[in-house]
Amino acid sequence: MPPIVDGLAAAFDLSASAAGALTTVPVLCMGLFAPLAAAGARRFGESATLALAVGLLGAGCLLRAVAGVAGLYAGTAVAGAGIAVAGALLPSVVRGRVPDRVGPVTGLYTAALIAGAFLAAGLTEPLRHALGLGPQTVxxxxxxxxxxxxxVWLLVRSPGTARGGPRVPLPWRSGAAWLGTLFMGTQSLLFYGALAWLAAVYTRLGMGAARAGLLLALFSATQMVFAFAMPVLAHRFGRLPLWTVGSVLVTTVGLFLVALTPWPFAATPWLWASLLGLGMGGNLSLALTVVTALAPTPRAASAYTGMAFLVGYVLAALGPVALGRLTDLTGGYRASFLVLGAVGIVTAVVGAAASTAVGRPERVPAP
Structure with a gap:
């Protein structure tokens, strides 16, 4: 959506706030609809629920390309709901099918998610020109x-967990679940805050729009490195808290560098964007690994992830808005990135506590 949002705004005479909602709505949906994953898995089974979620995603992509403004927003919400259910269910699928390799497999599919987003953002505008389509139709x-x-899923899926069984509620009374949720939420806030304003920092300093777009592409591409590597390293060498803190600190250092020394040398923006990307990719895959591992059973993993997504992505959706307000008040982006750096320090502490709690028995009260 971001590469063509200006064309959509012009086509439908959307305000800046209305256009911004096109990228905010999916993030909110990813939080609000994630808890449905556990209920769907219980009613229909994991494999069938995941198939339904992917079908919902495809239907949303079609709907947002038709029916004018109403279809654009409705389809975006439907696609966000599909992403929410699939995203919350995947950790449970991984935990149930490869319990001895949760970290590496989580890193693999997280890197694939980032690669998919990177390709989609880069190919949408070229495809629009090549196919002669409008900004909505594409x-x-x-x-x-x-x-x-x-x-592919229908061809290769196995039945997964059986339907029925005891209801697994969201673990609101679990201290470990709250640690995982806060880790997911704060690292998501770091990502969406940086994504929203990184290019703007450098366009205000004189960088052209095309080069700023390449800067965001580099930010996205470098995420794949740590997204895949960090869970693999933690799985191979242990010491999950150490890898978690290290990844978050890489991000935090990058945020403070953007705030305090945004452009002392020609190569600086590219170095800082790479540093941020490396850290952000590791943060996401490690957060998913930690939340999945904190769940006492594979079936409970979808409930833990649903809770983490519900709180985390709602927080992430509000973050860029709050940072934008801070930018308006201060007249620049330094304060916003300093605040993000401070959130990074909090994230490192929360991430260390959450990853330390992995493997510890917890007395969870019965529903």
Missing amino acids: LAVWAVPAAVALV
């Missing part, structure tokens, strides 16, 4: 990967 193209994924 969005239908992204129903194709969802359809392919659905067919």
